[in-house]
Amino acid sequence: MQTFPALLADWPSERRSERARNATKDQVLAVLAKDVLEPIDFLTLLSDAASTLLEEIAQRAHRETIRYFGRAVNIFTPLYISDICTNQCRYCGFNAKNSLKRTHLSVDEAYAEAKALHDAGHRHVLLLTGDAPKISSPSYIAQVVRRIKPLFASIGIEVYSLSLEDYSLLVHAGVDNMTMFQETYDPTLYDWLHPAGPKKDYAYRLGAPERAGLAGMRSLGVGALLGLSPFEQDTFATGLHAWWLTRRFPGTDIGISIPRICPHEGSFDVKHAVDDSHFVQYITALRCFLPRSPITCSTRESPFMRNHLLPIGVTRVSAGVSTAVGGRSTENKSVTGQFEISDHRSLPEMVNDIAKLGYQAVIKDWEDPTETSCAAVWQSSQRDLRATWALRSARVLPHSALALPALAA
Numbered sequence: 001m002q003t004f005p006a007l008l009a010d011w012p013s014e015r016r017s018e019r020a021r022n023a024t025k026d027q028v029l030a031v032l033a034k035d036v037l038e039p040i041d042f043l044t045l046l047s048d049a050a051s052t053l054l055e056e057i058a059q060r061a062h063r064e065t066i067r068y069f070g071r072a073v074n075i076f077t078p079l080y081i082s083d084i085c086t087n088q089c090r091y092c093g094f095n096a097k098n099s100l101k102r103t104h105l106s107v108d109e110a111y112a113e114a115k116a117l118h119d120a121g122h123r124h125v126l127l128l129t130g131d132a133p134k135i136s137s138p139s140y141i142a143q144v145v146r147r148i149k150p151l152f153a154s155i156g157i158e159v160y161s162l163s164l165e166d167y168s169l170l171v172h173a174g175v176d177n178m179t180m181f182q183e184t185y186d187p188t189l190y191d192w193l194h195p196a197g198p199k200k201d202y203a204y205r206l207g208a209p210e211r212a213g214l215a216g217m218r219s220l221g222v223g224a225l226l227g228l229s230p231f232e233q234d235t236f237a238t239g240l241h242a243w244w245l246t247r248r249f250p251g252t253d254i255g256i257s258i259p260r261i262c263p264h265e266g267s268f269d270v271k272h273a274v275d276d277s278h279f280v281q282y283i284t285a286l287r288c289f290l291p292r293s294p295i296t297c298s299t300r301e302s303p304f305m306r307n308h309l310l311p312i313g314v315t316r317v318s319a320g321v322s323t324a325v326g327g328r329s330t331e332n333k334s335v336t337g338q339f340e341i342s343d344h345r346s347l348p349e350m351v352n353d354i355a356k357l358g359y360q361a362v363i364k365d366w367e368d369p370t371e372t373s374c375a376a377v378w379q380s381s382q383r384d385l386r387a388t389w390a391l392r393s394a395r396v397l398p399h400s401a402l403a404l405p406a407l408a409a
C-alpha cells in the first residue's frame with residue numbers, strides 16, 4: 001500500500017488550488033450523484049463552485065449522517081493534566097515563550113480531577129498534556145491512565161507524537177483512542193510555525209496516527225488547525241489523511257476534528273481565517289466523502305454553531321470544558337487556559353440542548369470487553385443508562401427540520 005506521505009505528494013498544493021478554482025457546478029452536482037466519493041470528488045466539494053451549492057451538499061451530508069449515526073451525539077470532556085511545554089508553536093497559549101504559571105498534576109491530583117468529572121456524569125475523557133516528554137513522560141501518562149481507568153468507559157489522549165512502543169504502553173494501560181493534530185500539512189509553513197522544540201519534526205508527527213494504529217488503538221483522529229493555510233489546502237489534506245487511514249486500518253474508527261483557530265495568550269496573525277460559510281462547506285464535504293467517520297466539534301465554536309452542525313455531520317462534542325490544568329477538585333487553578341472557549345455548557349446543559357434539537361446524547365458507547373464480565377457489563381450499562389436519563393431533564397422534541405446556521409458572507 002502507498003504510504004501517506006507518498007499519497008500526499010501526489011496532491012501538490014498547485015493541483016489542489018487548480019481544482020478548487022476551476023471545478024464547475026456541473027462537476028459538483030456529478031459528485032453529489034455518486035455513491036462513493038474519491039479524493040478528487042472531495043476536493044471538488046471544497047471548490048469555489050461548490051460554495052454556491054451549499055444547500056445541496058448539506059442535504060446529502062444530512063442524509064449520510066442519519067444513515068450512519070442516526071441521531072446519536074457522543075459527548076466527551078477534556079482533562080488537561082500538564083501545561084508544561086517545550087515547544088514554541090506560534091499560535092498556542094501554552095507556547096514555552098509565554099510567561100504563565102505552569103501546572104503539572106501528580107497522579108493523585110489527576111485522579112482527583114478525574115473523579116470530579118466522573119461525579120459530574122462524564123464517562124468518556126480525553127487526556128491532554130503539553131510536549132515535555134521528560135516531565136509528562138509516556139510512563140507518567142500511563143500511570144494516570146491506570147489510576148483513572150475505573151472511572152471511565154473510554155480514555156483518549158491528545159498528547160505529543162509518540163513511538164510505536166509508547167503508544168503500545170498506553171494501549172495496555174487503558175487508552176483506546178488518540179487524536180493527533182498535524183496543524184498544517186504544508187511542510188514549509190509547518191517549519192515556520194514551529195520554530196523550536198520536538199514538535200518541529202513534521203514527518204514524525206505525520207506518522208503518529210499510523211504508529212498509534214499499529215499499536216492497537218480502537219480509534220484514531222486527525223485534524224488541521226483551520227486558519228493557517230488557504231481553505232482548500234489543509235482541509236483537503238486532512239480528509240485525505242483520514243481516507244488513507246480508513247484503508248490502512250479497516251477495523252478502526254477514523255475520526256476528524258475541525259478546530260478553527262482561537263485567540264490565545266500572546267498574538268498570532270490569522271492569515272486565512274475560515275468564515276462560517278466555508279466552515280460548513282468543509283464539514284458537509286467531509287461527511288459526504290467519509291460518511292462513517294465521526295466528526296468532532298470542540299468548544300472553540302459557539303453553542304449556536306455547534307447546535308446547527310449536528311444535522312449536517314458533527315457527531316461528537318465536548319461538554320463541561322476547561323482548557324486550564326486543575327481547578328475542578330481543588331483551588332489549584334491555572335490562571336490561563338490553552339485557548340479561549342466559546343461554549344461553556346455543562347454536561348447536563350449539553351444533554352438537555354441536544355435533546356431539544358431532537359438528538360440523543362450518548363454519554364457512553366463503549367466498554368472494554370477484556371476488562372469486565374458480561375454480568376458486570378450489564379450492571380454497568382444499567383447504571384449508565386440511569387445516569388443518562390437523570391441528566392435528560394427535558395422532554396425529547398420531535399426532529400427539527402434541517403436548518404443551516406445563518407452564514408457569514
Ligand code: SF4
Nearest residue numbers: 085087089092094095
Ligand atoms: S500546541 Fe501543543 S505543543 Fe504547541 S505550544 Fe501548545 S501545548 Fe505546546
